[in-house]
Amino acid sequence: MGDRVWPADDEGGGRVAxxxxxPAEPRDEADVAVLHHRAWGGPYVVVHDTRYDLRELPTLVAVDGAGEFAGALVYRLAADGLExxxxxxxxxxxxxGSALLVAAEAVARAAEVDRLWxxxxxxxxSALRFYQRRGLRIVAVDVGAVDRARRLKPxxxxxxxxxxxxxDELRLERRLEPMPRPR
Incomplete structure:
Protein backbone atom coordinates (compact mmCIF):
# COMPACT_ATOMS: atom_id res chain seq x y z
CA MET A 1 0.00 0.00 0.00
CA GLY A 2 2.80 2.41 0.92
CA ASP A 3 2.37 5.93 -0.41
CA ARG A 4 -0.46 5.23 -2.80
CA VAL A 5 -2.92 8.08 -3.18
CA TRP A 6 -6.48 6.79 -3.36
CA PRO A 7 -9.15 8.81 -5.15
CA ALA A 8 -11.50 10.74 -2.91
CA ASP A 9 -15.24 10.75 -3.48
CA ASP A 10 -16.66 14.18 -4.21
CA GLU A 11 -20.22 13.22 -3.32
CA GLY A 12 -21.16 16.66 -2.02
CA GLY A 13 -20.05 18.59 -5.10
CA GLY A 14 -17.35 20.54 -3.22
CA ARG A 15 -13.64 20.62 -3.82
CA VAL A 16 -11.95 17.53 -2.40
CA ALA A 17 -8.25 17.42 -1.61
CA PRO A 23 -1.08 1.60 7.12
CA ALA A 24 -1.08 3.29 10.53
CA GLU A 25 2.29 4.11 12.03
CA PRO A 26 3.26 4.89 15.64
CA ARG A 27 3.04 8.63 14.85
CA ASP A 28 -0.71 8.17 14.16
CA GLU A 29 -1.59 6.71 17.57
CA ALA A 30 -2.74 9.97 19.18
CA ASP A 31 -4.90 11.03 16.21
CA VAL A 32 -6.47 7.58 15.95
CA ALA A 33 -7.14 7.50 19.71
CA VAL A 34 -8.89 10.89 19.62
CA LEU A 35 -10.99 9.79 16.64
CA HIS A 36 -12.01 6.53 18.31
CA HIS A 37 -12.87 8.35 21.52
CA ARG A 38 -15.07 10.76 19.56
CA ALA A 39 -16.73 8.02 17.49
CA TRP A 40 -16.99 5.15 20.00
CA GLY A 41 -16.18 6.60 23.42
CA GLY A 42 -12.79 4.89 23.47
CA PRO A 43 -10.82 2.08 21.85
CA TYR A 44 -13.41 -0.67 22.42
CA VAL A 45 -16.31 -1.61 20.17
CA VAL A 46 -18.76 -4.49 20.38
CA VAL A 47 -20.08 -5.97 17.14
CA HIS A 48 -21.72 -9.33 16.49
CA ASP A 49 -21.38 -10.22 20.19
CA THR A 50 -17.60 -9.71 20.12
CA ARG A 51 -15.66 -7.04 21.98
CA TYR A 52 -12.73 -5.63 20.01
CA ASP A 53 -9.87 -3.46 21.18
CA LEU A 54 -9.31 -1.33 18.10
CA ARG A 55 -5.67 -0.79 19.11
CA GLU A 56 -4.97 -4.48 18.51
CA LEU A 57 -6.24 -4.69 14.92
CA PRO A 58 -4.68 -3.52 11.65
CA THR A 59 -5.49 0.10 10.88
CA LEU A 60 -5.39 2.20 7.74
CA VAL A 61 -5.19 5.97 8.09
CA ALA A 62 -6.15 8.71 5.68
CA VAL A 63 -4.38 12.05 5.43
CA ASP A 64 -5.48 15.00 3.33
CA GLY A 65 -3.46 16.87 0.72
CA ALA A 66 -1.82 18.97 3.45
CA GLY A 67 -0.76 15.85 5.37
CA GLU A 68 -3.38 16.33 8.09
CA PHE A 69 -4.99 13.26 9.65
CA ALA A 70 -8.43 12.71 8.07
CA GLY A 71 -9.69 9.32 9.26
CA ALA A 72 -9.03 5.69 10.14
CA LEU A 73 -10.35 2.28 9.18
CA VAL A 74 -9.75 -0.70 11.46
CA TYR A 75 -10.19 -4.15 9.97
CA ARG A 76 -10.02 -7.85 10.67
CA LEU A 77 -8.85 -10.17 7.91
CA ALA A 78 -10.05 -13.78 7.94
CA ALA A 79 -10.64 -16.57 5.44
CA ASP A 80 -14.27 -15.45 5.03
CA GLY A 81 -13.36 -11.89 4.08
CA LEU A 82 -12.20 -8.54 5.33
CA GLU A 83 -14.40 -7.13 8.07
CA GLY A 97 -14.19 7.43 4.29
CA SER A 98 -14.49 6.58 0.61
CA ALA A 99 -10.72 6.45 0.15
CA LEU A 100 -10.33 4.22 3.22
CA LEU A 101 -12.99 1.84 1.92
CA VAL A 102 -11.25 1.64 -1.48
CA ALA A 103 -7.96 0.89 0.28
CA ALA A 104 -9.59 -1.81 2.44
CA GLU A 105 -10.91 -3.42 -0.71
CA ALA A 106 -7.36 -3.45 -2.11
CA VAL A 107 -6.13 -5.13 1.09
CA ALA A 108 -8.88 -7.75 0.75
CA ARG A 109 -8.06 -8.43 -2.89
CA ALA A 110 -4.34 -8.71 -2.12
CA ALA A 111 -5.21 -11.26 0.58
CA GLU A 112 -7.32 -13.11 -2.01
CA VAL A 113 -10.57 -12.88 -0.07
CA ASP A 114 -13.76 -12.29 -2.00
CA ARG A 115 -15.85 -10.38 0.51
CA LEU A 116 -15.70 -7.02 2.26
CA TRP A 117 -18.22 -6.77 5.06
CA SER A 126 -25.93 8.08 7.28
CA ALA A 127 -23.72 4.97 7.35
CA LEU A 128 -26.37 2.89 5.58
CA ARG A 129 -26.58 5.52 2.86
CA PHE A 130 -22.78 5.79 2.60
CA TYR A 131 -22.17 2.04 2.35
CA GLN A 132 -25.03 1.26 -0.02
CA ARG A 133 -23.90 4.03 -2.37
CA ARG A 134 -20.55 2.25 -2.46
CA GLY A 135 -21.97 -1.09 -3.49
CA LEU A 136 -22.48 -2.83 -0.16
CA ARG A 137 -25.79 -4.59 0.37
CA ILE A 138 -27.71 -5.43 3.51
CA VAL A 139 -27.45 -9.20 3.89
CA ALA A 140 -28.62 -9.78 7.46
CA VAL A 141 -30.28 -8.14 10.44
CA ASP A 142 -29.40 -9.31 13.94
CA VAL A 143 -32.40 -8.29 16.00
CA GLY A 144 -31.42 -7.30 19.54
CA ALA A 145 -27.66 -7.40 18.91
CA VAL A 146 -27.08 -3.92 20.33
CA ASP A 147 -29.17 -4.76 23.39
CA ARG A 148 -26.87 -7.77 23.95
CA ALA A 149 -23.78 -5.65 23.28
CA ARG A 150 -24.64 -3.40 26.23
CA ARG A 151 -23.74 -6.31 28.51
CA LEU A 152 -20.15 -6.04 27.23
CA LYS A 153 -20.14 -2.25 26.84
CA PRO A 154 -22.73 -0.58 29.10
CA ASP A 168 -30.24 -4.05 16.06
CA GLU A 169 -27.18 -4.66 13.89
CA LEU A 170 -27.33 -4.73 10.11
CA ARG A 171 -24.66 -6.65 8.22
CA LEU A 172 -23.63 -5.26 4.86
CA GLU A 173 -21.26 -6.82 2.37
CA ARG A 174 -19.89 -6.54 -1.11
CA ARG A 175 -18.54 -9.49 -3.05
CA LEU A 176 -15.21 -8.74 -4.68
CA GLU A 177 -14.03 -9.90 -8.05
CA PRO A 178 -10.66 -11.66 -7.90
CA MET A 179 -7.60 -9.69 -8.92
CA PRO A 180 -6.47 -10.46 -12.46
CA ARG A 181 -3.52 -12.83 -12.50
CA PRO A 182 -0.39 -11.72 -14.37
CA ARG A 183 0.10 -13.68 -17.58
Whole structure:
Protein backbone atom coordinates (compact mmCIF):
# COMPACT_ATOMS: atom_id res chain seq x y z
CA MET A 1 0.00 0.00 0.00
CA GLY A 2 2.80 2.41 0.92
CA ASP A 3 2.37 5.93 -0.41
CA ARG A 4 -0.46 5.23 -2.80
CA VAL A 5 -2.92 8.08 -3.18
CA TRP A 6 -6.48 6.79 -3.36
CA PRO A 7 -9.15 8.81 -5.15
CA ALA A 8 -11.50 10.74 -2.91
CA ASP A 9 -15.24 10.75 -3.48
CA ASP A 10 -16.66 14.18 -4.21
CA GLU A 11 -20.22 13.22 -3.32
CA GLY A 12 -21.16 16.66 -2.02
CA GLY A 13 -20.05 18.59 -5.10
CA GLY A 14 -17.35 20.54 -3.22
CA ARG A 15 -13.64 20.62 -3.82
CA VAL A 16 -11.95 17.53 -2.40
CA ALA A 17 -8.25 17.42 -1.61
CA UNK A 18 -6.43 14.24 -2.59
CA UNK A 19 -6.55 11.71 0.19
CA UNK A 20 -3.59 9.45 0.87
CA UNK A 21 -4.21 6.13 2.63
CA UNK A 22 -1.49 4.10 4.29
CA PRO A 23 -1.08 1.60 7.12
CA ALA A 24 -1.08 3.29 10.53
CA GLU A 25 2.29 4.11 12.03
CA PRO A 26 3.26 4.89 15.64
CA ARG A 27 3.04 8.63 14.85
CA ASP A 28 -0.71 8.17 14.16
CA GLU A 29 -1.59 6.71 17.57
CA ALA A 30 -2.74 9.97 19.18
CA ASP A 31 -4.90 11.03 16.21
CA VAL A 32 -6.47 7.58 15.95
CA ALA A 33 -7.14 7.50 19.71
CA VAL A 34 -8.89 10.89 19.62
CA LEU A 35 -10.99 9.79 16.64
CA HIS A 36 -12.01 6.53 18.31
CA HIS A 37 -12.87 8.35 21.52
CA ARG A 38 -15.07 10.76 19.56
CA ALA A 39 -16.73 8.02 17.49
CA TRP A 40 -16.99 5.15 20.00
CA GLY A 41 -16.18 6.60 23.42
CA GLY A 42 -12.79 4.89 23.47
CA PRO A 43 -10.82 2.08 21.85
CA TYR A 44 -13.41 -0.67 22.42
CA VAL A 45 -16.31 -1.61 20.17
CA VAL A 46 -18.76 -4.49 20.38
CA VAL A 47 -20.08 -5.97 17.14
CA HIS A 48 -21.72 -9.33 16.49
CA ASP A 49 -21.38 -10.22 20.19
CA THR A 50 -17.60 -9.71 20.12
CA ARG A 51 -15.66 -7.04 21.98
CA TYR A 52 -12.73 -5.63 20.01
CA ASP A 53 -9.87 -3.46 21.18
CA LEU A 54 -9.31 -1.33 18.10
CA ARG A 55 -5.67 -0.79 19.11
CA GLU A 56 -4.97 -4.48 18.51
CA LEU A 57 -6.24 -4.69 14.92
CA PRO A 58 -4.68 -3.52 11.65
CA THR A 59 -5.49 0.10 10.88
CA LEU A 60 -5.39 2.20 7.74
CA VAL A 61 -5.19 5.97 8.09
CA ALA A 62 -6.15 8.71 5.68
CA VAL A 63 -4.38 12.05 5.43
CA ASP A 64 -5.48 15.00 3.33
CA GLY A 65 -3.46 16.87 0.72
CA ALA A 66 -1.82 18.97 3.45
CA GLY A 67 -0.76 15.85 5.37
CA GLU A 68 -3.38 16.33 8.09
CA PHE A 69 -4.99 13.26 9.65
CA ALA A 70 -8.43 12.71 8.07
CA GLY A 71 -9.69 9.32 9.26
CA ALA A 72 -9.03 5.69 10.14
CA LEU A 73 -10.35 2.28 9.18
CA VAL A 74 -9.75 -0.70 11.46
CA TYR A 75 -10.19 -4.15 9.97
CA ARG A 76 -10.02 -7.85 10.67
CA LEU A 77 -8.85 -10.17 7.91
CA ALA A 78 -10.05 -13.78 7.94
CA ALA A 79 -10.64 -16.57 5.44
CA ASP A 80 -14.27 -15.45 5.03
CA GLY A 81 -13.36 -11.89 4.08
CA LEU A 82 -12.20 -8.54 5.33
CA GLU A 83 -14.40 -7.13 8.07
CA UNK A 84 -14.39 -3.37 8.54
CA UNK A 85 -14.58 -3.17 12.34
CA UNK A 86 -14.45 0.64 12.50
CA UNK A 87 -14.52 3.44 9.95
CA UNK A 88 -14.45 7.03 11.13
CA UNK A 89 -13.48 10.25 9.41
CA UNK A 90 -12.55 13.58 10.96
CA UNK A 91 -14.56 15.47 8.36
CA UNK A 92 -17.00 13.57 6.13
CA UNK A 93 -16.80 16.01 3.22
CA UNK A 94 -13.11 15.31 2.56
CA UNK A 95 -13.71 11.86 1.05
CA UNK A 96 -11.52 10.06 3.59
CA GLY A 97 -14.19 7.43 4.29
CA SER A 98 -14.49 6.58 0.61
CA ALA A 99 -10.72 6.45 0.15
CA LEU A 100 -10.33 4.22 3.22
CA LEU A 101 -12.99 1.84 1.92
CA VAL A 102 -11.25 1.64 -1.48
CA ALA A 103 -7.96 0.89 0.28
CA ALA A 104 -9.59 -1.81 2.44
CA GLU A 105 -10.91 -3.42 -0.71
CA ALA A 106 -7.36 -3.45 -2.11
CA VAL A 107 -6.13 -5.13 1.09
CA ALA A 108 -8.88 -7.75 0.75
CA ARG A 109 -8.06 -8.43 -2.89
CA ALA A 110 -4.34 -8.71 -2.12
CA ALA A 111 -5.21 -11.26 0.58
CA GLU A 112 -7.32 -13.11 -2.01
CA VAL A 113 -10.57 -12.88 -0.07
CA ASP A 114 -13.76 -12.29 -2.00
CA ARG A 115 -15.85 -10.38 0.51
CA LEU A 116 -15.70 -7.02 2.26
CA TRP A 117 -18.22 -6.77 5.06
CA UNK A 118 -19.18 -4.77 8.12
CA UNK A 119 -21.85 -4.23 10.72
CA UNK A 120 -23.68 -1.01 11.52
CA UNK A 121 -26.61 -0.21 13.76
CA UNK A 122 -30.26 0.29 12.88
CA UNK A 123 -30.13 4.02 13.70
CA UNK A 124 -27.09 4.82 11.58
CA UNK A 125 -28.90 6.04 8.48
CA SER A 126 -25.93 8.08 7.28
CA ALA A 127 -23.72 4.97 7.35
CA LEU A 128 -26.37 2.89 5.58
CA ARG A 129 -26.58 5.52 2.86
CA PHE A 130 -22.78 5.79 2.60
CA TYR A 131 -22.17 2.04 2.35
CA GLN A 132 -25.03 1.26 -0.02
CA ARG A 133 -23.90 4.03 -2.37
CA ARG A 134 -20.55 2.25 -2.46
CA GLY A 135 -21.97 -1.09 -3.49
CA LEU A 136 -22.48 -2.83 -0.16
CA ARG A 137 -25.79 -4.59 0.37
CA ILE A 138 -27.71 -5.43 3.51
CA VAL A 139 -27.45 -9.20 3.89
CA ALA A 140 -28.62 -9.78 7.46
CA VAL A 141 -30.28 -8.14 10.44
CA ASP A 142 -29.40 -9.31 13.94
CA VAL A 143 -32.40 -8.29 16.00
CA GLY A 144 -31.42 -7.30 19.54
CA ALA A 145 -27.66 -7.40 18.91
CA VAL A 146 -27.08 -3.92 20.33
CA ASP A 147 -29.17 -4.76 23.39
CA ARG A 148 -26.87 -7.77 23.95
CA ALA A 149 -23.78 -5.65 23.28
CA ARG A 150 -24.64 -3.40 26.23
CA ARG A 151 -23.74 -6.31 28.51
CA LEU A 152 -20.15 -6.04 27.23
CA LYS A 153 -20.14 -2.25 26.84
CA PRO A 154 -22.73 -0.58 29.10
CA UNK A 155 -21.94 2.88 27.71
CA UNK A 156 -23.70 2.13 24.41
CA UNK A 157 -26.61 4.59 24.27
CA UNK A 158 -30.24 3.54 24.06
CA UNK A 159 -31.12 6.20 21.49
CA UNK A 160 -29.04 6.91 18.41
CA UNK A 161 -29.09 9.15 15.34
CA UNK A 162 -32.32 11.05 14.74
CA UNK A 163 -33.69 9.84 18.11
CA UNK A 164 -34.04 6.30 16.74
CA UNK A 165 -34.02 3.61 19.46
CA UNK A 166 -30.80 1.61 19.14
CA UNK A 167 -31.42 -2.16 19.16
CA ASP A 168 -30.24 -4.05 16.06
CA GLU A 169 -27.18 -4.66 13.89
CA LEU A 170 -27.33 -4.73 10.11
CA ARG A 171 -24.66 -6.65 8.22
CA LEU A 172 -23.63 -5.26 4.86
CA GLU A 173 -21.26 -6.82 2.37
CA ARG A 174 -19.89 -6.54 -1.11
CA ARG A 175 -18.54 -9.49 -3.05
CA LEU A 176 -15.21 -8.74 -4.68
CA GLU A 177 -14.03 -9.90 -8.05
CA PRO A 178 -10.66 -11.66 -7.90
CA MET A 179 -7.60 -9.69 -8.92
CA PRO A 180 -6.47 -10.46 -12.46
CA ARG A 181 -3.52 -12.83 -12.50
CA PRO A 182 -0.39 -11.72 -14.37
CA ARG A 183 0.10 -13.68 -17.58
Missing amino acids: PIQVR VVSLAASSPELGA LVTTNDNL TIPYVGEDDIPLH
